[in-house]
Amino acid sequence: MKLSAPDYVILVVEDLDRALLFYTGILGLNLGHRSGEYAQLDTGATRLALYTRSAMANILHMPLEAPRDSMPGFEIGFKVADVDAAFTELVGDGAAPVVEPTDRFWGQRTAYIRDPDGHLIELAQDTRAPKSTERNQPE
Numbered sequence: 001m002k003l004s005a006p007d008y009v010i011l012v013v014e015d016l017d018r019a020l021l022f023y024t025g026i027l028g029l030n031l032g033h034r035s036g037e038y039a040q041l042d043t044g045a046t047r048l049a050l051y052t053r054s055a056m057a058n059i060l061h062m063p064l065e066a067p068r069d070s071m072p073g074f075e076i077g078f079k080v081a082d083v084d085a086a087f088t089e090l091v092g093d094g095a096a097p098v099v100e101p102t103d104r105f106w107g108q109r110t111a112y113i114r115d116p117d118g119h120l121i122e123l124a125q126d127t128r129a130p131k132s133t134e135r136n137q138p139e
Helices: 016-026 052-062 081-091
Strands: 008-013 028-035 038-042 047-052 075-079 096-104 109-116 118-125
Touching: 008 052, 008 081, 016 028, 016 038, 016 047, 047 052, 081 096, 081 109, 081 118
Parallel strands: 008 047, 075 118
Antiparallel strands: 028 038, 038 047, 096 109, 109 118
């Protein structure tokens, strides 16, 4: 067996309407479709979906605790053209700030916000010039 790129990522959320308001209203993602306690966002090849905690608990036949701010399990990363502008806009629209824009040694400027369920969202801007892929052409 060989796995390839993820087909989708599902975030477990407490309140689907509240989560959709954040992801469509604040982050500006488009809703692909919604069915009951599940909603899928239109995010290209790897889809991002939202599923209520109670519905997931029913599927798994076990109770699920909500994540705590001090115990994030993962982050969702989005590339942006300008981290500072994106962070300022999103926080101004109601996103919870976590880490202000910061230059990273690996060649990115990043910032972090949280969604209403405590999931970390990273905003990343490449700061290193892309490597040229052109070969020297003889003259």
